[in-house]
Amino acid sequence: MKKALIIYILAFVCLTSAKAQTEWEKITSEKSKISFSIPDQPFIQNKMLNGISTEVFSFKDAITVFGLVASDLSKLGLDFTYSDPSAYYQEMKEGSLVSRGTILIGESSVAYQKMLGKEIQYTQMVGKHEYTYFKRFFFRGKYIYQITIGGPSRMKKILLNKKNIYFNSIFFL
Structure with a gap:
């Protein structure tokens, strides 16, 4: 009886996960040249700061926070096709870790669509609870x-x- 119950629970979880993945919304931004999938329509903001046009997508469900920030640096004359983004990555990584109680757990390189990106994992205290974040940076x-x-x-x-569903849904246009 126990074995049947465990098999039933595992099958239910697998079916629920598969169903949840197929129900995610595909979001495409021609402006930011990217598409991705999240559980529902995101809140979208367009911002301009110091000549940098930024499109921000955010969504929060009962457990998870999703975010995507696409910054267009064309007005600054930057093009990462011809330059090394290492200094920009270090600055952005440090900016992600400035909040009190934030701890860098790890960082790694990630390859995607013939691009090399970076991923950091960090924890942060939100009230009395610890949250884990994964953030990827791509310079394209x-x-x-x-x-x-x-x-x-x-x-x-x-x-x-x-995380796996979200990051695997990313496609650069």
């Missing part, structure tokens, strides 16, 4: 992309499942 043409997912550290397995 005249754009810097910051792609983030986070959630309560105590629900890390759910967060990792959503």
Whole structure:
């Protein structure tokens, strides 16, 4: 009886995960030259700061926070096709870790569509609870992309499942 119950629960979780993935909304931005999928329509903001046009996508469900920031640096004359983004990555990484109680857990290089990006994992205290975040940085043409997912550290397995779905849905146009 126990074995049948465990098999039933595993099958239910697998079907629920597969269903949740197919129900995610595909978001495409011609402006920022990117598409991605998240559980529902995001809140979208267009900002201009120091000559940098930025498109910000954000969404929060009961457990997870999703974010994508696409910054167009063309007015600054930057094009990462011809330059090394290392200094920009270091600055952006440090900017992600400035909040009190934020701890860098790890960083790695990630390859995607013939591009080399960077990923950091960090934790941050939100009230009395620890949250884990994964953030990827891609420097493509005249754009810097910051792609983030986070959630309560105590629900890390759910967060990792959503992270894989989210990050694997990213496509640069």
